[in-house]
Amino acid sequence: MAGPALLGRGAIVRPGQHPPSWVGDAPRFVVDARVVADPGTIVDRLHRLWVARQPYVVELAVDPRELQAPTSSTAPVHSHDPRFLFGLDRLAYLVWANTVDCRGDEPTWWHTVKATRALPSLTAGGHADVTLPDGRPAWIDGGPREPLDLGTVVLHRDDTERGRMALPTNRPLAPTRGLAPDQAAAVTAPGGAVRVAAPAGSGKTRVLSARIEEVLGVRGVPADSVLVLAYNTKAAAELRERCPVPGARVATVHAHALGLLRRHLGDVEVLGDRDVRRILSGLVEVPRRANVDPMQAWIDALERVRIAMVAPEEVEKDHDEVEGLAEVFLAYRDQLARRNAVDFPEMVHRAIELLLTDPAVRAAEQDRVGQVLVDEFQDLTPAYLLYIRLLASPQLQCFGVGDDDQVIYGHAGATPSYLLHFDTLFPGATDHPLTVNYRCPAPVVEGAVQLLGNNKVRLDKVIRPRDGAPDEPITVHRLDRHAEARTVGDTVQGWFDDDVDPTDIAVLGRVRVALLGTQAELSTRGIACRSPIGEWLLARTGVRAALAYLRLASDDHLSGEDLAEVLHRPLRPIPGSMKDPLRRRAWTVESLGRFVDGLDGGGPRRALQDFVRDIEVLRRRALRQPTAEVLRYITDVVGLGDVAESLDHHAVAGGGAAGASHIDDLQALIQVADHCTEAARFPQFLTDVVAQPDPDGPAVTLSTIHSVKGLEWPKVVVVGAAEGISPHRLATGSAELEEERRVFHVAITRASQQLVVVAPTTGTSRFVAEMEGKPALVGRSAAPRPSAGAVTTRKARTPVRKAGRAASSTPRYRASVGLEVKAPGGLAGAIESVTEEGALIRTARGSLLRLKYGSEVRVDGTLGTLVSP
Numbered sequence: 001m002a003g004p005a006l007l008g009r010g011a012i013v014r015p016g017q018h019p020p021s022w023v024g025d026a027p028r029f030v031v032d033a034r035v036v037a038d039p040g041t042i043v044d045r046l047h048r049l050w051v052a053r054q055p056y057v058v059e060l061a062v063d064p065r066e067l068q069a070p071t072s073s074t075a076p077v078h079s080h081d082p083r084f085l086f087g088l089d090r091l092a093y094l095v096w097a098n099t100v101d102c103r104g105d106e107p108t109w110w111h112t113v114k115a116t117r118a119l120p121s122l123t124a125g126g127h128a129d130v131t132l133p134d135g136r137p138a139w140i141d142g143g144p145r146e147p148l149d150l151g152t153v154v155l156h157r158d159d160t161e162r163g164r165m166a167l168p169t170n171r172p173l174a175p176t177r178g179l180a181p182d183q184a185a186a187v188t189a190p191g192g193a194v195r196v197a198a199p200a201g202s203g204k205t206r207v208l209s210a211r212i213e214e215v216l217g218v219r220g221v222p223a224d225s226v227l228v229l230a231y232n233t234k235a236a237a238e239l240r241e242r243c244p245v246p247g248a249r250v251a252t253v254h255a256h257a258l259g260l261l262r263r264h265l266g267d268v269e270v271l272g273d274r275d276v277r278r279i280l281s282g283l284v285e286v287p288r289r290a291n292v293d294p295m296q297a298w299i300d301a302l303e304r305v306r307i308a309m310v311a312p313e314e315v316e317k318d319h320d321e322v323e324g325l326a327e328v329f330l331a332y333r334d335q336l337a338r339r340n341a342v343d344f345p346e347m348v349h350r351a352i353e354l355l356l357t358d359p360a361v362r363a364a365e366q367d368r369v370g371q372v373l374v375d376e377f378q379d380l381t382p383a384y385l386l387y388i389r390l391l392a393s394p395q396l397q398c399f400g401v402g403d404d405d406q407v408i409y410g411h412a413g414a415t416p417s418y419l420l421h422f423d424t425l426f427p428g429a430t431d432h433p434l435t436v437n438y439r440c441p442a443p444v445v446e447g448a449v450q451l452l453g454n455n456k457v458r459l460d461k462v463i464r465p466r467d468g469a470p471d472e473p474i475t476v477h478r479l480d481r482h483a484e485a486r487t488v489g490d491t492v493q494g495w496f497d498d499d500v501d502p503t504d505i506a507v508l509g510r511v512r513v514a515l516l517g518t519q520a521e522l523s524t525r526g527i528a529c530r531s532p533i534g535e536w537l538l539a540r541t542g543v544r545a546a547l548a549y550l551r552l553a554s555d556d557h558l559s560g561e562d563l564a565e566v567l568h569r570p571l572r573p574i575p576g577s578m579k580d581p582l583r584r585r586a587w588t589v590e591s592l593g594r595f596v597d598g599l600d601g602g603g604p605r606r607a608l609q610d611f612v613r614d615i616e617v618l619r620r621r622a623l624r625q626p627t628a629e630v631l632r633y634i635t636d637v638v639g640l641g642d643v644a645e646s647l648d649h650h651a652v653a654g655g656g657a658a659g660a661s662h663i664d665d666l667q668a669l670i671q672v673a674d675h676c677t678e679a680a681r682f683p684q685f686l687t688d689v690v691a692q693p694d695p696d697g698p699a700v701t702l703s704t705i706h707s708v709k710g711l712e713w714p715k716v717v718v719v720g721a722a723e724g725i726s727p728h729r730l731a732t733g734s735a736e737l738e739e740e741r742r743v744f745h746v747a748i749t750r751a752s753q754q755l756v757v758v759a760p761t762t763g764t765s766r767f768v769a770e771m772e773g774k775p776a777l778v779g780r781s782a783a784p785r786p787s788a789g790a791v792t793t794r795k796a797r798t799p800v801r802k803a804g805r806a807a808s809s810t811p812r813y814r815a816s817v818g819l820e821v822k823a824p825g826g827l828a829g830a831i832e833s834v835t836e837e838g839a840l841i842r843t844a845r846g847s848l849l850r851l852k853y854g855s856e857v858r859v860d861g862t863l864g865t866l867v868s869p
């Protein structure tokens, strides 16, 4: 009955009963009412022994039916620890899984009893547990599912219980797999849970698809008890394609969750963004506020509760724009339930809820998941982790492949700690790290190692280049920002001249708009590229306003629409009744001035006159200054930069640094404006750049870093390696900074032959120095978040004081690049460049400020005058 020692069978005994001699001095666990009430005290220990096939003795001091009591949890999903599991389910499994029942006169191996019931062609007994129809003896294993070299057929109880007789094929893995020794060790790792922590380019996809083949094709595990979870539909399709064994179940977490819901709730409808907004508009009073999309804040907040599993009260505390979220959350979900509908986050949330509350659903779904293989394990959010563990319970046989150095979805709750503490999530897990980066040139691998060495929360790991990896050094261009796009253009052109295929080239940016300059440059040169920037950019609030200002600055007629667009950007204390007549027709500056002067009403009229003066100044500037200068004036002096900061503050409620930043939009416009120096032509120029349809033929790829996980190109250019962009200014706190470093790491490790990094001379990203192994130069941390509140009032105009007005005894500060100064009004930053007239300051918020010589400034807190170098 005990079978060979390798099977690791234990025993169940009555209270006080001596265990059978074959268990030796195996540890003994009493399962009494106290343990049933709190199984957490022993399940992890039992689990580890079960995985290791170390026999244990269970002294069963309760009626076995108590272990079968249905368990559920009706507490809100988000109130669960993402590590939550039903202890009693696990206890019941581990008590019976691999133990011989010795309580009666004769020991009973219940798996034989069940197997012969479900498979009448089997005969109990013989030289093993059962005899197969062909006369061969076979053991029925109750341990973790893995190949056992016993010289006898081994069936698994997971199959025999279900009336299946799955036999391992013992066919070797396809030789085309070409696995390196560390990869092969991971692929053929035994059962139980397996963590494959693997650096970029180490062949994770190859390992995962080979493991699917190993499990299904070699070990003969039926495809319908194996679930493979990929991180997006594209990755799922790739895995399906690369796996030579038909029938593998590969899905994304969301697709699987939707399938689960439809199995149990019928025809569940999936709602799109428009439906979601419609439902929400019936639940929340959204004040019509300028410069924010308040509904998006609600959508983001509802997602945060369900995917990051943050209590609504907590989300509400952080973000005042979703006041009452706790009630809205309930009402919103109630509406979804009434329609039997889900939005995207609800798929997983509702599926978890079903698993928690309905033991029958849970049992049925767990039945379908004997083992789970998870790609990009590092991307799991708390909700995904909970979902996967509930499905994979009680065996918890998870093959998790991932790289803690590629966690880049922190805003959704992803954290390196799940990979770091894999063994506590999946007890008894074995470790099969990969160490070789097969993709990148040796200097890139070394650069990545140096860069990552600055992160504290990560697995200690060996990462090395493959033997014979190319020695192509990393090229870092430190340039004036204006030269960035041209240099990218020259680089790409150079590769073209060397006959590099366009599809072998990628230009990567931390945010989409960081690619705008490149897109303009490449299209000017007639180089086809596929870019994430499209006409949506023209609809972004700050861009819309900037273009409207430019038209007002250069068109003969001031369109009413453009006036309406900018009148509240920044907010001006002008009542709607005064603005309305302005919107209704086109004006000349003169007619507008006369109209405004003729209005009644003190303050508001003055504010309108101010507005008209702004337009007049802009028009004068547009006549003599290039577009970039006019845009800078609109941003820094008219106050559109403040509007953008306010918008970014609201974005933080949702995506944090991952959300699109309006400051970035304005900076990108300024940068791309070098391509079109005439302000009057710029709006059309920009439209032409962004409205180009995707080319049909081969093209250079332009992409954000977040969209290129898992991909590689021979030639990669990383643009915008600047403080404020990378690390992003919206990333505050050390955890977010570490994530920004990981994002940069993902970018550089996409290159398989050559990596080029483009950085500004002033404000170079600290990551460049770290990658080069130099001490981090960081003088200032990522800029603080803009202060709370809606759109700020207008910023004081750039002070332009005559030199003589500062007291002659005050210090004179010679303008020099890098000098940290604080201007009146509180704006502070480092001098980025000096001209004949003054200095350009890059503020801590990332915007640009011009200060003329003679302006009052503070340096190290002391007031003085800025003078020419």
Ligand SMILES: Nc1ncnc2c1ncn2[C@@H]1O[C@H](COP(=O)(O)OP(=O)(O)OP(=O)(O)O)[C@@H](O)[C@H]1O
Pocket (backbone or CB within 6 Å): 178, 179, 180, 183, 198, 199, 200, 201, 202, 203, 204, 205, 206, 403, 406, 438, 439, 709, 710, 711, 712, 749
């Ligand atoms: N054993 C091997 N020998 C040679 N090349 C290999 C080997 N394993 C993988 N590669 C190659 O290394 C490259 C990286 O593989 P893959 O894309 O699977 O890596 P990854 O670990 O998923 O990387 P990332 O996490 O950065 O996306 C691919 O070009 C792959 O073909």
